[in-house]
Amino acid sequence: MQCYAEMIKNSGLKATFQRMTILSVIDKFGHISIDEIYEEVKKTHPTLSLATVYKNILNMVSHNVLTEVPIAGKKSKYEIKKADHIHLVCTNCNSVTDIDVEIPVNSAFEKLAGEESFKISSTQVNIYGVCPNCSKA
């Protein structure tokens, strides 16, 4: 995840300072909610407004720079777009971890969807439970 400016320009948006700052925060945290992004971004750029964070997240999601990760009972988190993968969601500490393998089930999904004549565009898999860290305590 080297060049944020390129990612943004390639999507058709202008590479503003605000967007690059937001992207770098998301990249650093992996999965993060809008208000968390704002809190983080404020530390280095106190004038960057919450409205700007909102506008940009929406914008970058619809331009395929970011992906929304909706989570039951919580606010959505956002991540930099990459191939579909599995999320481990800790219901205790609210952390989200990627499992970086191909979703092992895409063929099964396609078969199922095919039976229903459903045209797949993307898949989203959340596994809820307790992460190793929280299990200890």
Next chain:
Amino acid sequence: MQCYAEMIKNSGLKATFQRMTILSVIDKFGHISIDEIYEEVKKTHPTLSLATVYKNILNMVSHNVLTEVPIAGKKSKYEIKKADHIHLVCTNCNSVTDIDVEIPVNSAFEKLAGEESFKISSTQVNIYGVCPNCSKA
């Protein structure tokens, strides 16, 4: 899905008229958002308040009568709780359909989660795309 009163009482809640009405609407529609529930419920019971719908959805989710289905870019929908299964989410008409098979991947999930020492409590799979109806048009 015969006896709403039983479902509610078994969960430890009182079987009020409002809860049974809400449950029957969810049952009828399968997957439905809070404001849609309210609109529907108002038709037969105009005095049932939106606050009551909110309170009861939250309550029945935490008492395991309902399950929240979070959807990227949309408001969550709610369904009557049953075994984990796959949702086909149409990004065109916003409909949600169940695929009523065991999630074909639970063993794969467990293996993956096991490698990470992650204790699974539930899984949530959304497949986004275009449903047969919308494909025609």
Next chain:
DNA sequence: ATCCTTGCAAATGATTTGCAAGAGT
């Protein structure tokens, strides 16, 4: 009789919008 639940209205929180000034290409 007791405790839980409702409905209302108000409070809070989250998100969106309009617009003039400023930044990117």
Next chain:
DNA sequence: ACTCTTGCAAATCATTTGCAAGGAT
């Protein structure tokens, strides 16, 4: 230069809360 983007404040929308009255067990 031109167009897109920002920041602010206000507007809007979504959700939660407190409390007195009513309902379920």
